[in-house]
Amino acid sequence: MHYYVIYDGNCNLCVTLVQLLETLDQGKIFRYIPMQDEQAIAQWEITPQGCELGMILIDANEPQRRWQGSDAAEExxxxxxLGSIFVDAYRTLPGAKWVGDRIYTQIRDNRYTIFGKRSCTYQSRYSQNNS
Structure with a gap:
């Protein structure tokens, strides 16, 4: 089972999180595509403008199953x-989802100001082409 993570390859925070996932997962579950790769994301009818609403997670076996923004992060x-233990606990806390969504939106909208912008787009060693 594989999933595609579409992320901002120019965002320092996004790239750091992708690199952390690469280390944890070693390409077993996730493949990574920067939103700047317009040709790659177009196969799912996704535009860079659509990516501005947050990272996207796509189920490779059922591409119509997708999550975006904080929902993608949770998935x-x-x-x-062991991640489901923590996500399930988070989801049971009253108001946590609402607060988490708001924090995600603020970080998403200010990511370059807060964390900086890379001079070149990060390409993961676990891209969709390096399966």
Missing amino acids: IGRLLP
């Missing part, structure tokens, strides 16, 4: 070993 966490 990625749930798919990691």
Whole structure:
């Protein structure tokens, strides 16, 4: 079972999180595509403008199953070993989802100001082409 993570390859925070996932997952579950790769994301009818609403997670076996923004972050966490324990606990806390969504939106909208912008787009060693 594989999933595609579409991320901002120019965002320092996004790239750091992708690199952390690469280390944890070693390409077993996730493949990574920067939103700047317009040709790659077009196969799912996704535009760079659509990516501005947050990272996207796509189920490779059922591409119509997709998550975006904080929902994608939660699903990625749930798919990691033992991750569902933490995600389920987070989801049961009253108001946590609402607060998490707001924090995600603020970080998403200010990511370059807060964390900086890379001079070149990060390409993962676990891209869709390096399966």
